[in-house]
Amino acid sequence: MGFQEFVRKEMLPLGWCNGCGLHILFYSLCELFDELNKTNTVIVSGIGCTGRGAAYFNLDSVHGLHGRAIPLAVGIKRANPKLDVVVFSGDGDILGIGGNHLIHAARRNENITVICNDNEVFAMTGGQLSPSTRLGGVTTTTPKGSVIQPLNTQGILLSNKKYFYARSSPVFKTHLKKCLRESLSYEGFSLVEVVSPCLVNYSKRAGKGLDEVFKEIKDKFEICEENRTLKDNEFGIVKK
Amino acid sequence: MGTRILSGNGAIVEGALVAGANFFSSYPITPTSEIMEIMVKKPVEFIQAEDEIAAINMCVGASLAGNKAMTATSGPGFSLMQETIGFAFKLEVPLLIVDSQRVGPSTGMPSSAAQGDILQARYGSHGDYVIMVFYPNSVEECYNYTIEAINASEESSSPVILLCDGLLSQMCETVELEKIKNTPKKRAFEPLGKGKRHFTGLVSKDGIPNTHCENNYREWYEKRKKKILNVAKDYNFYEYIRNEKADILLIAYGIASRAILPLKEKYSIFRPIRLFPILPELKKISEKYSKIIIIEMNDGQYKKELEGFLKRKVELISQMGGKISLKEIEDGLSRIC
Numbered sequence: 326m327g328f329q330e331f332v333r334k335e336m337l338p339l340g341w342c343n344g345c346g347l348h349i350l351f352y353s354l355c356e357l358f359d360e361l362n363k364t365n366t367v368i369v370s371g372i373g374c375t376g377r378g379a380a381y382f383n384l385d386s387v388h389g390l391h392g393r394a395i396p397l398a399v400g401i402k403r404a405n406p407k408l409d410v411v412v413f414s415g416d417g418d419i420l421g422i423g424g425n426h427l428i429h430a431a432r433r434n435e436n437i438t439v440i441c442n443d444n445e446v447f448a449m450t451g452g453q454l455s456p457s458t459r460l461g462g463v464t465t466t467t468p469k470g471s472v473i474q475p476l477n478t479q480g481i482l483l484s485n486k487k488y489f490y491a492r493s494s495p496v497f498k499t500h501l502k503k504c505l506r507e508s509l510s511y512e513g514f515s516l517v518e519v520v521s522p523c524l525v526n527y528s529k530r531a532g533k534g535l536d537e538v539f540k541e542i543k544d545k546f547e548i549c550e551e552n553r554t555l556k557d558n559e560f561g562i563v564k565k
Numbered sequence: 566m567g568t569r570i571l572s573g574n575g576a577i578v579e580g581a582l583v584a585g586a587n588f589f590s591s592y593p594i595t596p597t598s599e600i601m602e603i604m605v606k607k608p609v610e611f612i613q614a615e616d617e618i619a620a621i622n623m624c625v626g627a628s629l630a631g632n633k634a635m636t637a638t639s640g641p642g643f644s645l646m647q648e649t650i651g652f653a654f655k656l657e658v659p660l661l662i663v664d665s666q667r668v669g670p671s672t673g674m675p676s677s678a679a680q681g682d683i684l685q686a687r688y689g690s691h692g693d694y695v696i697m698v699f700y701p702n703s704v705e706e707c708y709n710y711t712i713e714a715i716n717a718s719e720e721s722s723s724p725v726i727l728l729c730d731g732l733l734s735q736m737c738e739t740v741e742l743e744k745i746k747n748t749p750k751k752r753a754f755e756p757l758g759k760g761k762r763h764f765t766g767l768v769s770k771d772g773i774p775n776t777h778c779e780n781n782y783r784e785w786y787e788k789r790k791k792k793i794l795n796v797a798k799d800y801n802f803y804e805y806i807r808n809e810k811a812d813i814l815l816i817a818y819g820i821a822s823r824a825i826l827p828l829k830e831k832y833s834i835f836r837p838i839r840l841f842p843i844l845p846e847l848k849k850i851s852e853k854y855s856k857i858i859i860i861e862m863n864d865g866q867y868k869k870e871l872e873g874f875l876k877r878k879v880e881l882i883s884q885m886g887g888k889i890s891l892k893e894i895e896d897g898l899s900r901i902c
Binding site for chain 1: 588590610612614615616618619620622623624625626627628629630631632634648649652656756757758759760761762763764765766767773774
């Protein structure tokens with residue numbers, strides 16, 4: 326078929342900023358849908374930069390309310406278990422306003438895949454503090470740098486008896502695709518956290534080049550090949 | 566089935582099953598927790614959600630995937646669901662929301678009787694929308710109008726609200742359910758998984774978000790409004806007890822309409838069963854009377870709507886704080902008349 330079949334042509338060019346990791350994440354998913362022949366997939370998103378992505382996939386898709394992508398997806402999957410249901414949304418949506426739904430969908434082990442693009446700010450509204458903003462992160466609502474610990478998403482997932490948690494980044498595309506591929510095939514609730522800092526906030530406003538932002542990720546993170554709890558500076562897959 | 570003893574909650578479940586409901590998600594709250602407890606034993610996909618927002622969003626998802634979905638709650642949960650009601654209206658998704666009322670605002674006086682969610686049912690979500698609201702006054706009617714509400718929802722491709730009195734939800738009466746016939750309605754769109762469509766809360770044109778064109782918005786809204794108003798014409802439910810000697814019309818709905826029934830000896834009584842859109846028949850009926858008096862268990866919520874609709878004064882006898890008394894209503898009437 327070709328991955329292009331999964332791109333809604335009327336939506337080109339995609340609305341995201343040039344250089345944003347969302348482009349790589351989006352096309353990686355299209356390539357995997359093609360490779361795994363996932364034509365029976367429904368994409369569900371919430372509100373935000375990532376949330377706009379639901380419209381870009383050439384599949385049945387639902388662009389829901391802010392924070393409510395997970396319960397919307399759960400309703401779809403329970404109503405028709407034959408469908409593959411993928412949530413494609415951001416950190417504000419899934420970890421912030423929709424945090425309660427994440428906790429309980431994971432606890433009930435709902436059979437859906439959640440892809441959380443973590444850009445560390447509320448990007449669409451101009452770059453406010455998000456639940457995953459790094460310590461010291463300067464945002465429009467933390468002008469002196471955040472003093473709040475970012476949310477431990479892995480901890481939420483791993484507090485369950487059965488779990489699938491992966492962390493990667495568009496900077497490591499091969500590894501990102503490996504994480505996505507496994508999550509799409511996993512039976513049960515799976516979540517992939519995609520580290521992809523908002524370039525407006527962490528490049529332009531911070532006075533850094535795109536290459537510097539990407540290099541920071543490359544220098545900070547290492548890929549862990551073992552199935553164990555990931556350290557803060559590791560990418561990998563941890564599942565049970 | 567013959568004659569049975571059933572609660573209002575039980576009748577809502579029976580009605581939903583007859584109308585084909587096969588998905589139910591809800592969060593416990595008095596007085597509708599019993600609906601969950603009965604529903605879990607029925608052949609439906611059942612989810613006890615983490616909160617009311619999740620419950621109604623699961624219903625929207627299930628409905629998009631082809632199920633007939635419903636949720637049930639009371640005032641506090643109904644408030645949490647409001648954003649999603651507008652979302653379902655935008656997406657043209659059929660679904661039934663049961664709101665069995667108790668005294669508010671806030672936690673209020675659970676679960677004393679009140680009719681305080683009338684305006685919330687009509688206007689609770691942001692932006693402009695049109696919605697059908699039904700209001701039964703007996704256990705048998707809970708059954709009947711749950712069926713009608715689900716059918717109206719399917720036919721209009723839109724969310725529909727069944728308002729109920731908490732008192733009625735938890736009250737048992739004898740009923741004969743087989744008397745009521747159901748004519749199921751066909752779903753207006755193919756379920757998810759059968760196309761490459763984009764369902765979005767954004768105003769769109771040809772399935773693509775279009776958020777900068779006022780004409781596109783106006784066309785979309787008018788079409789949506791017209792469709793619901795048209796479908797509503799087949800659901801003009803009311804009861805009119807005419808007293809030839811009366812010059813005064815009493816209006817009441819739900820449990821309040823039962824409390825005032827003895828007054829039919831002296832007054833005419835009109836009981837709207839579909840509260841919204843307001844029944845056009847009421848205009849003509851009300852012309853015969855020199856005075857209109859509404860009896861409701863709130864501070865005049867439906868009165869204000871009726872005054873706007875009828876363009877004339879409507880007197881109010883308000884019964885608040887969980888109590889309704891015929892004596893107090895009669896005292897109120899002698900003050901007004």
